Amino acid sequence: xxxxxxSPQSLIVQKxxxxxxxxxxxxxxxxxxxxxxxFPGKGPALLIAIRPDVSEKKEGRFTISFNKSAKQFxxxxxDSQPGDSATYFCAAxxxxxxxxxxxxxxxxxxxxxx
Amino acid sequence: NAGVTQxxxxxxxxxxxSMTLQCAQDMxxxxxxxxxxxxxxxxxxxxxxxxxxxxxxxxxxxxxNVSRLNxxxxxxxxxxxxxxxxxxxxxxxRPGQTLTEAFFGQGTRLTVV
Numbered sequence: 748x749x750x751x752x753x754s755p756q757s758l759i760v761q762k763x764x765x766x767x768x769x770x771x772x773x774x775x776x777x778x779x780x781x782x783x784x785x786f787p788g789k790g791p792a793l794l795i796a797i798r799p800d801v802s803e804k805k806e807g808r809f810t811i812s813f814n815k816s817a818k819q820f821x822x823x824x825x826d827s828q829p830g831d832s833a834t835y836f837c838a839a840x841x842x843x844x845x846x847x848x849x850x851x852x853x854x855x856x857x858x859x860x861x
Numbered sequence: 862n863a864g865v866t867q868x869x870x871x872x873x874x875x876x877x878x879s880m881t882l883q884c885a886q887d888m889x890x891x892x893x894x895x896x897x898x899x900x901x902x903x904x905x906x907x908x909x910x911x912x913x914x915x916x917x918x919x920x921x922x923x924x925x926n927v928s929r930l931n932x933x934x935x936x937x938x939x940x941x942x943x944x945x946x947x948x949x950x951x952x953x954x955r956p957g958q959t960l961t962e963a964f965f966g967q968g969t970r971l972t973v974v
Contacts, residue, residue: 756901768973781962790865790951791904836903839961847892847955848919849963851903 750774751839753852754785760859765826768855770837777839781849782811782822784832794835795822827859863887865966869953873972874942882937884952884967892955893935894919894963895927897948904951910935942973 752771760766770780781796797804797811797820804811810823824831837852868883886893891912896904896919906919910929924946926938935954939946949970953963 751903753903779962783965788967790953790967792965793962796962847871848894848906848909849904850920851896851905853901853903 751774751852757856768822783836867966886954891952895937895952896951
């Protein structure tokens with residue numbers, strides 16, 4: 748039972764293009780939506796996150812768009828660079844205090860061509 | 862500036878063997894987690910520890926046990942390894958009450974033959 752569905756599985760973008768990764772969820776108890784970036788041989792690292800009372804959050808070239816009514820959120824990478832080539836995971840959080848847990852999407856392998 | 866440290870980084874086991882994956886964090890975080898990562902399935906939570914002295918099952922706990930030895934250390938034990946446990950295992954930690962999300966170790970690549 749996949750509570751967070753992520754697409755596409757893989758994405759190839761030209762340098763300077765826009766990369767878009769989409770996620771959808773069903774559980775309305777999710778209260779925080781982070782995105783993680785993972786390079787080969789490394790652990791995931793927090794990239795950007797959004798709360799459900801905000802429709803958009805931008806940090807540099809990375810933007811999260813959040814649609815609460817549709818239960819969907821997406822990551823946009825503007826002016827994509829070869830150094831952005833990595834696997835990206837969306838996630839959603841439930842629970843309270845120290846018992847909070849993250850549920851991850853299946854991941855998107857992004858390749859940015861030079 | 863170590864963050865979350867996992868040992869070993871690589872391990873090959875024979876079916877039926879046992880082993881313990883070690884995890885230590887130096888950020889004084891309350892919560893610690895063990896995930897497994899499999900192709901096309903993202904990261905799935907095995908066990909977590911909300912605070913020292915407590916542990917709880919996650920999504921895929923079968924075949925694993927954990928110990929929260931102290932606030933710094935959280936170990937994952939495979940009592941009788943099976944090929945289905947071939948995976949990359951990640952330990953993570955996070956502060957208890959803040960919105961800050963988890964910090965991950967670099968992973969342990971385990972192969973069970």
